[in-house]
Amino acid sequence: MSELLSKAKKASECARFLSTLTTEEKNNALNKIAKQLLQEEAYLLEENEKDIQVARSNGTPEGLIDRLTLTSERLHDMAEGLKQVASLQDPVGEVLSSHTRPNGLQINKVRVPLGVIGMIYEARPNVTIDASSLCLKAGNAVLLRGSSSAIHSNTALVKVVQRALEQTNIPIEAIQLLEDTSRDTATEMFTLNEYLDVLIPRGGASLIQSVVKNASVPVLETGVGNCHLFIDESAKKEMAISIAVNAKTQRPSVCNAIETILVDQQWAKEHFQELLDALAEKNVSFVGDEKTQTWDNRIKQAEQADWENEFLDLIVAIKIVDTLEEAITHIHTYGTKHSESIISEDAANVVAFLNRVDAAAVYHNASTRFTDGFEFGFGAEIGISTQKLHARGPMGLEALTSTKYIVQGSGQVKG
Amino acid sequence: MSELLSKAKKASECARFLSTLTTEEKNNALNKIAKQLLQEEAYLLEENEKDIQVARSNGTPEGLIDRLTLTSERLHDMAEGLKQVASLQDPVGEVLSSHTRPNGLQINKVRVPLGVIGMIYEARPNVTIDASSLCLKAGNAVLLRGSSSAIHSNTALVKVVQRALEQTNIPIEAIQLLEDTSRDTATEMFTLNEYLDVLIPRGGASLIQSVVKNASVPVLETGVGNCHLFIDESAKKEMAISIAVNAKTQRPSVCNAIETILVDQQWAKEHFQELLDALAEKNVSFVGDEKTQTWDNRIKQAEQADWENEFLDLIVAIKIVDTLEEAITHIHTYGTKHSESIISEDAANVVAFLNRVDAAAVYHNASTRFTDGFEFGFGAEIGISTQKLHARGPMGLEALTSTKYIVQGSGQVKG
Numbered sequence: 001m002s003e004l005l006s007k008a009k010k011a012s013e014c015a016r017f018l019s020t021l022t023t024e025e026k027n028n029a030l031n032k033i034a035k036q037l038l039q040e041e042a043y044l045l046e047e048n049e050k051d052i053q054v055a056r057s058n059g060t061p062e063g064l065i066d067r068l069t070l071t072s073e074r075l076h077d078m079a080e081g082l083k084q085v086a087s088l089q090d091p092v093g094e095v096l097s098s099h100t101r102p103n104g105l106q107i108n109k110v111r112v113p114l115g116v117i118g119m120i121y122e123a124r125p126n127v128t129i130d131a132s133s134l135c136l137k138a139g140n141a142v143l144l145r146g147s148s149s150a151i152h153s154n155t156a157l158v159k160v161v162q163r164a165l166e167q168t169n170i171p172i173e174a175i176q177l178l179e180d181t182s183r184d185t186a187t188e189m190f191t192l193n194e195y196l197d198v199l200i201p202r203g204g205a206s207l208i209q210s211v212v213k214n215a216s217v218p219v220l221e222t223g224v225g226n227c228h229l230f231i232d233e234s235a236k237k238e239m240a241i242s243i244a245v246n247a248k249t250q251r252p253s254v255c256n257a258i259e260t261i262l263v264d265q266q267w268a269k270e271h272f273q274e275l276l277d278a279l280a281e282k283n284v285s286f287v288g289d290e291k292t293q294t295w296d297n298r299i300k301q302a303e304q305a306d307w308e309n310e311f312l313d314l315i316v317a318i319k320i321v322d323t324l325e326e327a328i329t330h331i332h333t334y335g336t337k338h339s340e341s342i343i344s345e346d347a348a349n350v351v352a353f354l355n356r357v358d359a360a361a362v363y364h365n366a367s368t369r370f371t372d373g374f375e376f377g378f379g380a381e382i383g384i385s386t387q388k389l390h391a392r393g394p395m396g397l398e399a400l401t402s403t404k405y406i407v408q409g410s411g412q413v414k415g
Numbered sequence: 416m417s418e419l420l421s422k423a424k425k426a427s428e429c430a431r432f433l434s435t436l437t438t439e440e441k442n443n444a445l446n447k448i449a450k451q452l453l454q455e456e457a458y459l460l461e462e463n464e465k466d467i468q469v470a471r472s473n474g475t476p477e478g479l480i481d482r483l484t485l486t487s488e489r490l491h492d493m494a495e496g497l498k499q500v501a502s503l504q505d506p507v508g509e510v511l512s513s514h515t516r517p518n519g520l521q522i523n524k525v526r527v528p529l530g531v532i533g534m535i536y537e538a539r540p541n542v543t544i545d546a547s548s549l550c551l552k553a554g555n556a557v558l559l560r561g562s563s564s565a566i567h568s569n570t571a572l573v574k575v576v577q578r579a580l581e582q583t584n585i586p587i588e589a590i591q592l593l594e595d596t597s598r599d600t601a602t603e604m605f606t607l608n609e610y611l612d613v614l615i616p617r618g619g620a621s622l623i624q625s626v627v628k629n630a631s632v633p634v635l636e637t638g639v640g641n642c643h644l645f646i647d648e649s650a651k652k653e654m655a656i657s658i659a660v661n662a663k664t665q666r667p668s669v670c671n672a673i674e675t676i677l678v679d680q681q682w683a684k685e686h687f688q689e690l691l692d693a694l695a696e697k698n699v700s701f702v703g704d705e706k707t708q709t710w711d712n713r714i715k716q717a718e719q720a721d722w723e724n725e726f727l728d729l730i731v732a733i734k735i736v737d738t739l740e741e742a743i744t745h746i747h748t749y750g751t752k753h754s755e756s757i758i759s760e761d762a763a764n765v766v767a768f769l770n771r772v773d774a775a776a777v778y779h780n781a782s783t784r785f786t787d788g789f790e791f792g793f794g795a796e797i798g799i800s801t802q803k804l805h806a807r808g809p810m811g812l813e814a815l816t817s818t819k820y821i822v823q824g825s826g827q828v829k830g
Contacts, residue, residue, distance in 0.1 A: 236826075
C-alpha cells in the first residue's frame, strides 16, 4: 500500500474517533502542541535550515526564502496561534435547528466534523500548524501535502505535533504529513473520494486551478481576488481617496487588495488628479483604456489581461465610467467574485451595488482589505472561499464542519 | 458558438437579473407556469406520446416507460407542485447573521441565489418541472440536460414554461433546455466553470458517479443509500419488526429504504424467527454471512457485493452482531452515509449510535424512509445530498442558495 493510501485510511479511521472528542480534550491537545513547539525550537530551526540551504543552492528568490524561513519569533507566533484556536468556541455539537413533525418525529440538525481534510499547499511551513490546529479544533483528521521545498521543516513540525499528541488521548493519525511530495501523489489525492471528504488548496492561482480542474473530491476553492473599487458621483473626496490608497497599497500582494478602480465621470471631473496624485505618491503606476488615458497622461495603455488578472503589485487599472450600470457590468465581466466596494453617499446607488454585485463580500464606504477571517471576527481563517457552495468568503472553524440530522422517534413508520 | 455555450452564457447573464426579483414576481411566474401546463395538456400529452413510441420500439422495459409517461393526472400533480413551491418561504434575502466590529464595520451575512444550476437527469419529465420551479423560487437560472429518451416531452414542457414566462417580467433564459442530448455536451457541461455555479445530477448511481468523477464545476452529489437498521438488545419486539418491515418493503426501490439489518444476538435469540416471518410475509428474501445462516435456513449465502450495494428490491442482507461496536463498525465499513437507524431502549447505546454513526440522517426508533424533504417539513426537495459540503441530507430551497457578506462602513481603512 502506498504511503498516501495507508495514511488516508488511517486518517479516515481516526476521524471517527475525533468526532467524539470533547472540547476540553481538543483544547488540551492544542495547548500541548503550542508548548512542544517552543520546547523543540532548536530542532525545528535546524531542520528548517536544511530547507533554506537547498533553496539557496537552487537560486530561490529571497521573497520565497523569507516565506520558508522559521525563526524563534515565528515559532512563538505559531504557538500563540494554537492557543488562540484553543480559546475559540467549539463548533462541533452546535444545534442549528430543532423541530418536531406532526407525526412526533423530532428532527435536530447538528454540526459535526467534515471528517478527513486533505490540505495541499506551497512552501509556507506556518500553514502546517495553522491548518492542523483548525482542523483538529473542528474535530477533523488532516492529511497534509506540503511543498518538497519545505519537506524538512514540515516533517519536523509534524513530528513535534505528534510528540505532543502522544501526551494526550488523541491518536497521532489525527495530523499526518505526506513525506512523498511527488506530483503523482498530489494527483492521486485528487480522486481519493473513499477516504478524503474535502480538499483545500492553498497557494498560487495555478495550484488552486489544478486542484479545482482535476479533483473529484469536493474542493474548497480559495484565492484569486480581482477586486474593484467603484467611486460613485456622490463619493466624498477624502474618503474615496483614502480607501483607494489603502485598498491598493497597504499590502498589494494579497487577494483582497484592489486591482481596478472604476471612477464615475462626474466625480472624476473634480477629483481625478488628486486621486492619481495620492496613489502616485505611494509609487502606484496606472493603466487604462483609451478614453481614460485622455484624462491624465500618467495612465499607460491597458492590455486586455490587465482587466482580467490580479497585478498583486503597485499597479492599478483605472477606468472612467459613465454610470453605475457600466461599473456593475465591468465588475460582472472581469471580477472573480471575491471583494467589491462602492464609495457613495447615494442610497439608491449603494443598494443597487450591494444587491446586484455578485461577490463573497460587497462593501460600502470601506476598504476591500477587510475580507479576512480575523477582521470579520472569526478569530481564525483557513482561507477565503471564492466559490458559492458550502462556504463563501473568509472561512473560520464553521467552514470545517458539516451537519447531520438526528431524528428521534417512538416507532414511526412511513404510511 | 455551441448550443451549450450560448445557453450557458445567456443563463449567466439572466442570473444577475433573477437575483433581484421580488418574491411576488417569482410566485406570480410559478403560478403562471402551473396554469399554462394545464392549458396545454393536449400538446404535452401528444409530444410525450412521441417519446413513448420511440421507447416502445426500442424495447424499453415497462417500468421505465411508466416513469417517462405523462398523464392528465400527472400534469395536475406538477401544477400542484408549482403552486406549493410558490407558497414556500423565499430563502433569498434572509439575514443569517449580523454583527458590528469594534472598528464600526457592520457585517451582514445574507442569503443569495447560487447563480446558474446545471441539472443533469434521466428519463423522468417531472424532474424538468420540479427542478425548474425550485431553481426559479431560489432566484437561480437553470440549464436542463435531460435524457434523449425524453427529448420530445422535455422540449414541450420547457416551451410551455417559457410561454408562461413570456407573460411575466422574467426572461425565458431563466429556464432553458439543452436540445443536444449527446454525451459530449454533458461532458462539456462538467467543466463549464465560467458559467455554471453548480451541477446537480439526478438519476442512477452510474450517472451520479460520472458527474462526481469528471466535473470541475462543484457538484451536489445525491443518491446512493446503502442504509442499515440496527436492532439493539433492548429493542421492543413489535417496534423493531414494524420498522424493519416498513423500511424494507414500503418502497424498496428508493434510496432511503434499508438494505441490511444488523441484529443483536441477545435480541435474536428471542425474536429472530418472528422478524424473518414478518419480512417473508411481504415476500422479502434473505442473504447473510455463515454465522447468521446457522440461525435460519431461509438465509442464503451473502456475496461481498451484497453488503456493499443497494438491492433496491425485496431482498435484505442480515447479520447477527455481538455488540453495538460491531454494528457501528459494519455501518462504517459498508454504509454510504445516507440514513442509519437504531431500535433501542438503552439510552447509552442510543447516544453512542447517534453520535458515532456518520450519516446525513441518523434515527432512533424510526424508519429510515423519512429521509425526504417533504417528511422533514421543507415543503420540497431537489434531492438528498450524500456529500458533506454545502448541504447534507434532504435539500430544499435553502440548498439552492449561497451567501454574501454585505459590509457597511463609514470610510474604514485597514491599519
